[in-house]
Amino acid sequence: MEDVARTAGVSRMTVSRALRDDGSVSPATRARIMKIVARMNYVPDQSAGTLATKRSGFVATLVPSLNNSHFAESVQTLSDEVESIGLQLLLGHTAYSTAREEQLVESMLKRRPEVIVLPFDGHSPRTNRLLKQANVPVIEQWEIPSKPIDYTVGFSNREAARRMAAALIERGYRNIAFVSEEDDAWTRGAARRAGFEQAMLEAGLSTSHMVRYGKPPMTIEHGYEVGSAFKRYFNSVDCVFCVSDAPAFGVLSAFKSQNIRVPEDIAVVGFGNFEVSRFSSPAISTVEVDAKGIGRETGRLICRLLGGNEDPSPIVRHTPVDVQLRWRESTL
Amino acid sequence: MEDVARTAGVSRMTVSRALRDDGSVSPATRARIMKIVARMNYVPDQSAGTLATKRSGFVATLVPSLNNSHFAESVQTLSDEVESIGLQLLLGHTAYSTAREEQLVESMLKRRPEVIVLPFDGHSPRTNRLLKQANVPVIEQWEIPSKPIDYTVGFSNREAARRMAAALIERGYRNIAFVSEEDDAWTRGAARRAGFEQAMLEAGLSTSHMVRYGKPPMTIEHGYEVGSAFKRYFNSVDCVFCVSDAPAFGVLSAFKSQNIRVPEDIAVVGFGNFEVSRFSSPAISTVEVDAKGIGRETGRLICRLLGGNEDPSPIVRHTPVDVQLRWRESTL
DNA sequence: TTGTAGGCGTTATCAC
DNA sequence: GTGATAACGCCTACAA
Numbered sequence: 001m002e003d004v005a006r007t008a009g010v011s012r013m014t015v016s017r018a019l020r021d022d023g024s025v026s027p028a029t030r031a032r033i034m035k036i037v038a039r040m041n042y043v044p045d046q047s048a049g050t051l052a053t054k055r056s057g058f059v060a061t062l063v064p065s066l067n068n069s070h071f072a073e074s075v076q077t078l079s080d081e082v083e084s085i086g087l088q089l090l091l092g093h094t095a096y097s098t099a100r101e102e103q104l105v106e107s108m109l110k111r112r113p114e115v116i117v118l119p120f121d122g123h124s125p126r127t128n129r130l131l132k133q134a135n136v137p138v139i140e141q142w143e144i145p146s147k148p149i150d151y152t153v154g155f156s157n158r159e160a161a162r163r164m165a166a167a168l169i170e171r172g173y174r175n176i177a178f179v180s181e182e183d184d185a186w187t188r189g190a191a192r193r194a195g196f197e198q199a200m201l202e203a204g205l206s207t208s209h210m211v212r213y214g215k216p217p218m219t220i221e222h223g224y225e226v227g228s229a230f231k232r233y234f235n236s237v238d239c240v241f242c243v244s245d246a247p248a249f250g251v252l253s254a255f256k257s258q259n260i261r262v263p264e265d266i267a268v269v270g271f272g273n274f275e276v277s278r279f280s281s282p283a284i285s286t287v288e289v290d291a292k293g294i295g296r297e298t299g300r301l302i303c304r305l306l307g308g309n310e311d312p313s314p315i316v317r318h319t320p321v322d323v324q325l326r327w328r329e330s331t332l
Numbered sequence: 333m334e335d336v337a338r339t340a341g342v343s344r345m346t347v348s349r350a351l352r353d354d355g356s357v358s359p360a361t362r363a364r365i366m367k368i369v370a371r372m373n374y375v376p377d378q379s380a381g382t383l384a385t386k387r388s389g390f391v392a393t394l395v396p397s398l399n400n401s402h403f404a405e406s407v408q409t410l411s412d413e414v415e416s417i418g419l420q421l422l423l424g425h426t427a428y429s430t431a432r433e434e435q436l437v438e439s440m441l442k443r444r445p446e447v448i449v450l451p452f453d454g455h456s457p458r459t460n461r462l463l464k465q466a467n468v469p470v471i472e473q474w475e476i477p478s479k480p481i482d483y484t485v486g487f488s489n490r491e492a493a494r495r496m497a498a499a500l501i502e503r504g505y506r507n508i509a510f511v512s513e514e515d516d517a518w519t520r521g522a523a524r525r526a527g528f529e530q531a532m533l534e535a536g537l538s539t540s541h542m543v544r545y546g547k548p549p550m551t552i553e554h555g556y557e558v559g560s561a562f563k564r565y566f567n568s569v570d571c572v573f574c575v576s577d578a579p580a581f582g583v584l585s586a587f588k589s590q591n592i593r594v595p596e597d598i599a600v601v602g603f604g605n606f607e608v609s610r611f612s613s614p615a616i617s618t619v620e621v622d623a624k625g626i627g628r629e630t631g632r633l634i635c636r637l638l639g640g641n642e643d644p645s646p647i648v649r650h651t652p653v654d655v656q657l658r659w660r661e662s663t664l
Numbered sequence: 665t666t667g668t669a670g671g672c673g674t675t676a677t678c679a680c
Numbered sequence: 681g682t683g684a685t686a687a688c689g690c691c692t693a694c695a696a
């Protein structure tokens with residue numbers, strides 16, 4: 001910056017002002033400076049700026065997985081929103097591990113992010129402590145924690161699964177199996193399972209067909225393997241409700257290859273409305289959740305939290321996101 | 333840090349050393365300091381550290397889209413690799429726009445990343461200039477540019493598509509259509525198209541069935557729409573080669589709903605080996621590219637570029653990544 | 665093993 | 681509208 005200032009015959013301060021276009025530099029001077037900046041390929045160092053202003057311009061974001069179109073879409077949408085107000089995304093990949101989450105939160109915090117965004121899938125006690133003490137707005141996504149830290153954007157997975165199960169019962173299914181992961185304590189998958197069980201119990205039905213298979217997250221392949229063991233898991237079952245569309249698609253594929261007809265012999269239902277459920281044949285009935293909506297609402301919340309905030313309405317702590325039941329060909 | 337130092341009865345310097353565990357602090361002192369750090373919830377400020385050491389610890393990464401399992405997987409793998417050596421991922425989303433790429437490169441550079449990773453899909457002249465002058469290692473992925481800036485990790489899309497087309501011809505297909513996007517200049521999709529055309533011309537076949545539809549990136553839906561206009565696009569065609577698996581799946585779905593048999597009436601081929609092509613019925617023949625491999629090799633290259641670098645072998649400028657033809661049920 | 669002095673590249677603040 | 685000065689919070693280099 002010194003070099004630019006000398007070349008332009010002004011002080012560093014004036015260059016700094018010209019660069020930030022704060023309006024207090026005469027147009028002529030500013031034009032001259034900008035030309036020199038371009039010619040000298042000068043790129044300001046933002047870590048120095050951060051140090052001086054105490055504004056990092058970072059949005060720390062954690063994801064369990066990117067190879068899941070929900071998270072991928074919400075991150076992508078969030079990325080667009082925050083870039084539009086000049087913030088940058090610091091991304092961490094937890095791989096569904098609370099230990100990694102803890103470690104990532106710790107390293108993110110060293111960057112003094114202006115907000116920290118992460119899905120709620122259960123946090124370790126230390127993660128909770130770090131987040132609370134950080135003095136940074138925390139946005140938990142995808143689930144409504146019983147004890148939110150600050151802000152939440154999402155829906156109740158339990159309630160969504162309960163609604164779907166209740167609707168299946170209303171459609172006449174009685175022996176419904178639920179396919180989910182092993183070791184899913186505190187995850188959103190476990191919340192869905194709880195919602196399923198609640199609906200079944202409320203209807204006086206048995207929850208004896210709980211299939212637990214594979215580590216989170218369940219994949220198409222896990223579903224295929226479960227579906228291949230039809231006799232073992234699905235004897236006398238009339239409907240298979242899967243914790244997500246991926247295993248639902250796998251179950252469906254396995255059924256097809258055994259000439260088990262869907263939905264005539266057995267129904268298959270997923271959760272998430274991933275693209276694959278829409279284009280499989282038969283198309284899979286599922287619970288539609290609005291991934292882009294989560295990214296978009298998170299982005300808006302960040303804008304209101306950090307930005308000029310023209311909007312005078314109060315900032316609410318919980319932003320609900322739509323959930324809908326999508327009926328397709330895989331159910332009668 | 334001052335507070336911690338005072339409480340521990342040492343100087344700030346000793347605290348700084350203890351925190352970084354540089355070995356020059358007596359175990360007893362360090363233990364005492366660490367305890368106080370934990371108790372006071374002190375979190376070092378890395379932007380100050382960056383300023384002092386001139387090491388940001390950032391890996392700047394650009395992606396055209398995350399809602400594409402190739403990019404999602406490679407970013408995820410890369411994320412794991414870089415986090416393991418204490419670096420953090422700064423993510424930018426270009427949405428396949430060279431203008432946004434340029435803007436993102438500019439804002440990333442202000443953070444002084446230690447390396448910048450981006451897919452090659454053509455850069456604007458200014459992007460090229462910025463990258464070259466930045467004095468930061470640049471890793472271009474997914475395609476081999478004719479004029480790489482520094483390092484490349486990827487394969488030739490043109491050559492891969494040429495191989496697939498040549499193999500289709502060898503299997504007896506003659507009237508092969510190629511489905512790709514409009515306005516794909518300089519993209520990897522265009523390279524695939526060129527490879528297809530090369531193979532056809534080399535075999536003395538006509539390239540009259542070039543279907544151009546939709547803006548990049550092509551989706552399942554685009555494919556479905558193209559496939560639905562069978563008479564318009566695929567009269568007398570015996571094989572449809574799509575620029576990626578997504579439109580291939582869409583084309584296949586559209587054919588099925590018109591009772592057009594695949595592969596008996598017409599073959600369908602994709603590019604990418606996305607999960608959907610493996611589990612569709614019929615499963616789709618495709619060109620398998622190793623997304624995780626790209627992430628992993630990029631990560632390794634970064635480790636060698638920045639890390640201790642125990643490996644004495646020279647660092648090569650181009651790291652090739654495997655491409656294979658996967659034959660499935662959608663071709664005879 | 666520990667401490668002191670100085671600087672990293674910006675910006676806030678106050679003066680002109 | 682522009683400039684001088686003093687931080688911002690850490691680390692390098694050197695000294696003890």
